[in-house]
Amino acid sequence: MPKPNHLLDHLLNPKNRDRLSALLVTADSDRLQVEYFVNRGDWHTVANYIDGPTRWPVTWFPDANVAFLDTTTPVWDALRLAALGTPNGSTIISGVAEAEMTEWLNDPYRNKDRAAAIKAAMDGETWCGKFRVGPSHPLNAALHSYTHLLGFRRSLARPCPDGTTLVNTIAMNKSDTMNEIRNKLGPRAQGLAKKGRDDAEANGAINISDEMHCMMAILYALQNRRDTVILTADADYIEIFYKAQWFFDAHYRAWLAAKLIKAGQYGEPVKEMQDTKGYFDGPLTLYRRPTAHMMEVLPHDSRAVRVGVLYVAPDGRLHKLSFPFELKMLEMLVSRAATGRCTDLFGDANIHIDLGPLKCTMDGLYLGIGKDSMIRFEANGIGSLLGRLDLEHSVCCFERFSR
Numbered sequence: 326m327p328k329p330n331h332l333l334d335h336l337l338n339p340k341n342r343d344r345l346s347a348l349l350v351t352a353d354s355d356r357l358q359v360e361y362f363v364n365r366g367d368w369h370t371v372a373n374y375i376d377g378p379t380r381w382p383v384t385w386f387p388d389a390n391v392a393f394l395d396t397t398t399p400v401w402d403a404l405r406l407a408a409l410g411t412p413n414g415s416t417i418i419s420g421v422a423e424a425e426m427t428e429w430l431n432d433p434y435r436n437k438d439r440a441a442a443i444k445a446a447m448d449g450e451t452w453c454g455k456f457r458v459g460p461s462h463p464l465n466a467a468l469h470s471y472t473h474l475l476g477f478r479r480s481l482a483r484p485c486p487d488g489t490t491l492v493n494t495i496a497m498n499k500s501d502t503m504n505e506i507r508n509k510l511g512p513r514a515q516g517l518a519k520k521g522r523d524d525a526e527a528n529g530a531i532n533i534s535d536e537m538h539c540m541m542a543i544l545y546a547l548q549n550r551r552d553t554v555i556l557t558a559d560a561d562y563i564e565i566f567y568k569a570q571w572f573f574d575a576h577y578r579a580w581l582a583a584k585l586i587k588a589g590q591y592g593e594p595v596k597e598m599q600d601t602k603g604y605f606d607g608p609l610t611l612y613r614r615p616t617a618h619m620m621e622v623l624p625h626d627s628r629a630v631r632v633g634v635l636y637v638a639p640d641g642r643l644h645k646l647s648f649p650f651e652l653k654m655l656e657m658l659v660s661r662a663a664t665g666r667c668t669d670l671f672g673d674a675n676i677h678i679d680l681g682p683l684k685c686t687m688d689g690l691y692l693g694i695g696k697d698s699m700i701r702f703e704a705n706g707i708g709s710l711l712g713r714l715d716l717e718h719s720v721c722c723f724e725r726f727s728r
Contacts (some may be wrong), residue, residue: 348490360633365706375400387404388420392560414451421534423447425534430443456545470711472540474715475565476521480533481519536565550652557634557636560644562634562636570650571651576667582678583671598613601683614692
């Protein structure tokens with residue numbers, strides 16, 4: 326009998342298909358809402374945001390591509406001007422962007438004056454600072470874990486040891502594989518899967534630097550209590566950030582719910598699920614919960630920083646996407662870094678408030694506590710153990726604000 330492929334079974338279910346229109350805000354009194362707007366504009370418009378009369382009081386996180394483009398000159402002029410009279414400057418270059426810019430900064434083949442100005446500012450930490458997260462950083466493990474979760478879709482077209490892909494196609498049949506990913510997961514995953522395959526074929530490894538840059542911007546904002554905006558000319562950042570805010574929001578509510586369960590506020594468990602389709606090692610303990618979005622777990626006294634993406638598209642439109650990250654999310658990250666789970670309150674068991682494909686068989690709203698079945702994922706030379714249910718959400722889920 327062939328080994329069951331639970332991921333494939335879920336993907337074949339049309340109820341679980343991803344949707345292109347997921348970036349729509351719905352009416353909801355929940356204070357943690359993603360905002361997404363599209364307006365006309367170009368890099369001159371962005372420069373006015375940075376140093377115009379109604380400038381945003383934020384830290385700017387430019388992607389490396391913003392440094393290389395000839396059309397971004399107004400942005401770099403504005404970033405320098407916006408830093409005048411401020412103690413911390415206006416701009417942060419992440420360790421990821423710095424690595425991608427290093428060759429150009431040391432020996433620029435174009436925009437030499439810009440490269441010299443950025444390098445001098447980085448070396449002197451004047452208007453342009455650095456943000457690095459090394460192996461000794463207490464949240465390094467959590468940073469990489471989330472980066473790998475966000476980057477998992479890039480591996481969908483890559484061959485497993487038997488030559489097939491996660492969508493059960495022959496990896497060598499590239500066209501069939503791309504069509505299957507689009508049909509089963511939707512166009513949001515298809516583009517990232519193709520780029521992951523191309524990276525691996527060209528360089529021997531999947532490149533998830535964009536996911537890491539996004540995570541570093543979120544971490545910087547939380548640690549420094551500073552609103553932060555990623556500047557980019559790469560449309561992938563819209564999708565990456567959208568998935569990142571969903572994971573943070575879901576895991577944060579799970580971390581908060583764990584404390585309430587421990588305090589007895591959810592009462593006794595109502596049932597135990599034995600057949601968890603391979604998502605858990607052992608049974609899953611279920612508790613009823615009163616609301617779909619679990620707004621009841623959000624604390625009354627938490628402050629937030631807003632992190633977003635500003636993407637300048639080739640068609641002359643600006644895409645603005647943002648989400649309020651509550652400062653208490655740092656405590657959830659500490660748990661993720663130490664244990665790989667949202668909580669350490671239940672031994673080696675994790676808590677999930679969105680049970681993915683398992684909830685299709687349930688008669689109401691539940692959250693679950695169980696020991697995650699783990700899979701090792703490796704990219705950029707670093708590996709992480711990731712829960713199978715989280716990996717399911719990373720490739721195919723209806724995020725909270727989708728229609």
